[in-house]
Amino acid sequence: MSKTTATRARPLSPHLQIYKPIPTMVMSIVHRITGGALYFGILLFVAWLLAAATSEDWFNTLSVIYGSWFGRLVLFGFTWALIHHAIGGIRHFVMDTGHWLEKHASTRMAVAMPFISVAITVVIWIIGYMARGA
Known part of the structure; x- marks a missing residue:
């Protein structure tokens, strides 16, 4: 058999650079990212629980870290990820019941x-600051 030097153009497999980002696709990706972020954020919560249960010094150290501007920014992001992921889960649950399956309804949601997740996160933080008295 003889070898040919000519190569055939093979089709590209679809990937994210080919697809035009649409709102439902972007929210699906963000839902997965927030789910992954929750794994790391829960470590902050577990560290806080362990500190509260074991040592006053460790608890005070974590309070200083979590109370800094960077710590509060991370905790705000964790709160947003939790709320956004929960709302995404509720959205998928409603879609599993057969509602919001039309293109315009799913895109609108x-x-x-x-906007909904940021608004709920801000309200939670406002309530938290009001309850704290600071």
């Missing part, structure tokens, strides 16, 4: 999700 996907566009609304970031």
